[in-house]
Amino acid sequence: MIITIQKPDEEINKMIEGRDRIFIIGCGTCATECQTGGEEQVKDLKNKLESLGKKVTGQLIVESVCDQRLTRRDLRRNKETVNDSNAIMVLSCGTATQTVSEISKKITIPCCDTEFIGTTERIGKFYERCRACGECILYDTGGICPIARCGKTLLNGPCGGQAKGKCEVGGWEKECAWIQIYERLRDEGRLDLFKKYRPPKDHSEMASQREVIFR
Amino acid sequence: MIREAFSELTKAIRAGTFVYTGEIEPLKTTSLEETLETAKILKGHVIAANITDNPTAFAYMNSLIPSYFIQKEIGLEAVYQVTVRDRNRLAITADLLAASALGIKNVLALSGDHTTVGDDPGTKPVYDLDSTALVDLLRKMVDDGTDIKGNKIDQPPKFNFGIAGNPNADPLDPEILKIERKIELGADFMQTQAVYDVDLMKEFVKQVSRLKVPVIVGIAPFKSRGMMDWMVKNVPGIVVPEDIQKSLLAAREKSKEAFLDENLKIFGDLIKEIRNTPNVSGLHIMTIGFEWIVPKLIEKANQ
Numbered sequence: 001m002i003i004t005i006q007k008p009d010e011e012i013n014k015m016i017e018g019r020d021r022i023f024i025i026g027c028g029t030c031a032t033e034c035q036t037g038g039e040e041q042v043k044d045l046k047n048k049l050e051s052l053g054k055k056v057t058g059q060l061i062v063e064s065v066c067d068q069r070l071t072r073r074d075l076r077r078n079k080e081t082v083n084d085s086n087a088i089m090v091l092s093c094g095t096a097t098q099t100v101s102e103i104s105k106k107i108t109i110p111c112c113d114t115e116f117i118g119t120t121e122r123i124g125k126f127y128e129r130c131r132a133c134g135e136c137i138l139y140d141t142g143g144i145c146p147i148a149r150c151g152k153t154l155l156n157g158p159c160g161g162q163a164k165g166k167c168e169v170g171g172w173e174k175e176c177a178w179i180q181i182y183e184r185l186r187d188e189g190r191l192d193l194f195k196k197y198r199p200p201k202d203h204s205e206m207a208s209q210r211e212v213i214f215r
Numbered sequence: 216m217i218r219e220a221f222s223e224l225t226k227a228i229r230a231g232t233f234v235y236t237g238e239i240e241p242l243k244t245t246s247l248e249e250t251l252e253t254a255k256i257l258k259g260h261v262i263a264a265n266i267t268d269n270p271t272a273f274a275y276m277n278s279l280i281p282s283y284f285i286q287k288e289i290g291l292e293a294v295y296q297v298t299v300r301d302r303n304r305l306a307i308t309a310d311l312l313a314a315s316a317l318g319i320k321n322v323l324a325l326s327g328d329h330t331t332v333g334d335d336p337g338t339k340p341v342y343d344l345d346s347t348a349l350v351d352l353l354r355k356m357v358d359d360g361t362d363i364k365g366n367k368i369d370q371p372p373k374f375n376f377g378i379a380g381n382p383n384a385d386p387l388d389p390e391i392l393k394i395e396r397k398i399e400l401g402a403d404f405m406q407t408q409a410v411y412d413v414d415l416m417k418e419f420v421k422q423v424s425r426l427k428v429p430v431i432v433g434i435a436p437f438k439s440r441g442m443m444d445w446m447v448k449n450v451p452g453i454v455v456p457e458d459i460q461k462s463l464l465a466a467r468e469k470s471k472e473a474f475l476d477e478n479l480k481i482f483g484d485l486i487k488e489i490r491n492t493p494n495v496s497g498l499h500i501m502t503i504g505f506e507w508i509v510p511k512l513i514e515k516a517n518q
């Protein structure tokens with residue numbers, strides 16, 4: 001899931017300065033789970049805007065804003081109110097905001113900061129797990145991603161900074177991913193994989209806007 | 216294949232001499248004066264001195280420049296420290312070519328403390344290579360005459376290169392396996408983080424002895440009570456036995472001089488222990504800011 005948090009009010013207030021007719025879009029998938037762009041957050045924003053004397057021209061929750069098909073359909077259904085607005089506020093991830101911006105051609109205001117691709121322990125406890133590196137090595141690393149979880153993104157850890165299994169980065173509070181990888185591979189009887197040298201990644205694939213096109 | 220000994224350090228190790236190395240920290244300055252002064256103090260007592268590369272992620276003078284000057288002006292061989300934190304493989308390769316052109320013979324491959332502990336925590340860390348990949352790069356440059364990608368180098372560099380090891384590592388097993396990974400890639404020597412605990416040191420040396428790599432054990436005497444407290448509190452990776460702390464504190468109660476005398480006694484004894492441990496090739500003494508203690512320490516250990 002894409003983990004988002006809400007931007008602080010001050011930052012949002014600056015972006016809506018001088019814009020008095022606003023359309024609000026929330027997202028039914030990740031942002032709902034993060035409680036950053038679900039029903040309740042859309043309603044709260046509406047109330048806040050109205051108390052600031054702004055007109056909310058309309059609001060809607062797209063099932064998944066990042067899916068252009070759904071967003072295009074929903075925007076078309078709300079064509080009049082969308083056209084009547086001088087800004088659209090998006091309560092979802094950066095991909096969602098760009099999707100709305102591309103389709104609507106309206107000034108689009110991101111209301112969330114996109115944090116990471118993560119796992120949900122429960123609402124309010126989210127942890128980063130993947131950096132979308134394009135070449136998954138989880139089989140070799142006991143199902144623990146060193147790119148997302150090692151403070152130095154090392155492919156051949158641990159570094160000299162680990163202490164009692166904790167990571168130097170952030171002051172020895174979080175787990176050292178490489179000690180976790182070691183323990184997991186040890187328990188699985190696969191320490192040969194731990195000891196194996198992993199050459200540096202080929203970053204050329206990540207060099208420009210990545211695309212997946214198979215049809 | 217055993218790599219040729221290019222540096223005086225490696226030659227001495229191979230000849231079976233117990234070697235001493237020191238450490239010099241370039242500062243946030245354009246002046247080389249202090250660095251050269253320090254090198255002068257160390258010369259004659261250590262066979263080579265490490266020049267640190269932006270230690271604890273503080274931006275200091277590029278370590279290559281003092282490495283060159285201590286060799287040229289003072290005649291003290293440098294161990295050019297290179298971290299993978301600040302430069303990608305392109306920049307590191309370029310710097311290593313320059314280092315060889317400047318006559319550098321020893322390189323120490325390091326990860327480097329994370330940027331968040333530095334003096335500008337907002338810096339973007341690089342880590343394009345990790346320290347293991349840096350060993351791979353060094354091996355390819357020296358042995359194969361190519362960069363890490365396999366592109367040919369005209370007149371390849373002649374380096375001996377080392378890695379770091381941490382005897383304090385807890386758990387120790389993954390540390391040993393990581394060291395093994397680097398040795399298999401061809402590192403010539405290992406310098407360790409500071410040890411204070413003789414038993415930890417011995418256990419570590421015992422465990423790495425099967426890897427047949429020369430081990431230069433690190434020690435870091437305490438410049439002041441403040442430094443000791445800071446290390447104990449802020450560097451969880453370092454184990455300073457209680458009795459050492461206690462006797463130093465008691466000495467400090469008396470006077471600053473007594474504190475230094477106690478240092479000499481404790482670390483003199485520690486050096487003796489290290490020297491008498493089988494399979495130890497040398498001692499790396501880290502005394503940033505009070506290098507004058509190095510000759511005294513070695514003298515004490517020789518008594």
Ligand code: SF4
Binds near residue numbers: 131132133135145
């Ligand atoms: S290795 Fe890590 S960052 Fe790369 S795809 Fe797998 S989980 Fe994601």
Ligand code: SF4
Binds near residue numbers: 149150159160
């Ligand atoms: S302590 Fe562990 S997780 Fe943290 S940077 Fe070092 S190897 Fe990575």
